[in-house]
Amino acid sequence: MTQDSAQGGKRRGRGPGRTTRADWVQAALETLIAEGVDRVRVLELARRLECARSSFYWYFKNRAELLDSLLEHWQQTNTQLLVAAAARPAETINFAVGQLIADWAAPGEFDIPLDLAVRDWARRSDAVRRAVDSSDAQRIEAFAAMFRRYGYPQAEAEVRAQILYFHQFGYDALDRRESWDTRLGRSADYLYCLTGKTAGTAEVAALAEAVRRNLATAQQAPRPAG
Template identity: 35%
Template sequence: METHIAPETGWRGSREGWLEAGYQALIDSGIDAVKILPLARQLNLSRTSFYWFFEDREALLTALIDGWEARTTRPFVAATREYADSQAEAMLNVLACFLSGVFDARLEFAVRSWALQDGKVAARIEAADETRLGALRDMLVRWGHGEQEADVRARTIYLTQIGYISMRAREELETRLARIPTYVEIYTGQRPEPRELARFNARFMSQPGARPGSAP
């Protein structure tokens, strides 16, 4: 059955609407699905409406990759700088970024897949990896680790997390929370205090049925 396309005049949608449609196509089906005509059909808009908001498809892709930075790297770096009473709590802040879904794991997976066929995107991924690792190193140095040790610990934390995302690992929330104290101890050398774990767990247990974005 033919999909209706809106006429050339009338409602043209919005930049945010086109971006959201592109985002959904990217995370659901990959970069090859992010094309103007299919998105127009999905939005029930004319193809030419797209050009009121973007110069071309490349401009949409650039906006999507910028959005990826905003949904992943920025909250990750912010989490490494959150206030904490101890090193263990600082690490809990980082893990909470992933467990709460603030870090968009589905988008991260899609962009890393996209990078396999696009050198420019691969370069953005490489730069983001360095930024994230640097933020983790800085956090660990602030808590007393030497530069080399902080670097190795940061890589252990970060590469484990990216491995979870790349493998699309799925765990029940209760299982994840039960593993958190050991993860924190391995990552930092310090086991979280019961009060710190209670605060951490309360972030998630207060939301019945919530499903975090990815494992730690």
């Protein structure tokens, strides 16, 4: 157990020796997303946290250990969220895909900027590239398993899983500036194209409800301290 776990992860104030491990990780995540991995440096983070650089070594052996923590956080949030969402029971494949998309697309669930930042990092590190490839494979297999549960043949399930994954991830990477009203207005067509099954009124409504619920939750969530 880390020291900040024993302290409940609570912030103890700013200044030398007054940060938690969670503070360092959060500052590193924000820096990774905003400026890239090259700027995730102990001195830069200490300045951001307004504390002594030496306090970093109370929680981490070195910068490499901090970077490993960032990858672990990414896996535990984004990858595990998608795997869990794909495994949730649903009455039909359209309900299943709808709840998966809602968790992925709505802010507050899947961390889109973090995923993009890790992929940019992977261009500079073979080890991170392997982690990203492994994560992609794990996510796509979870999607394929979801399709197989609803009777899709193995080969078709794998192809539809890739289409679903690349569609949603491409949407994020392109940073489409489309309103949620417009996007949700196309839900029936999206579901049909992704699953090959005509979406009923209840399936379309469930997707819209889940997205709006996640959006409302994200708006109410407290902003992390930087």
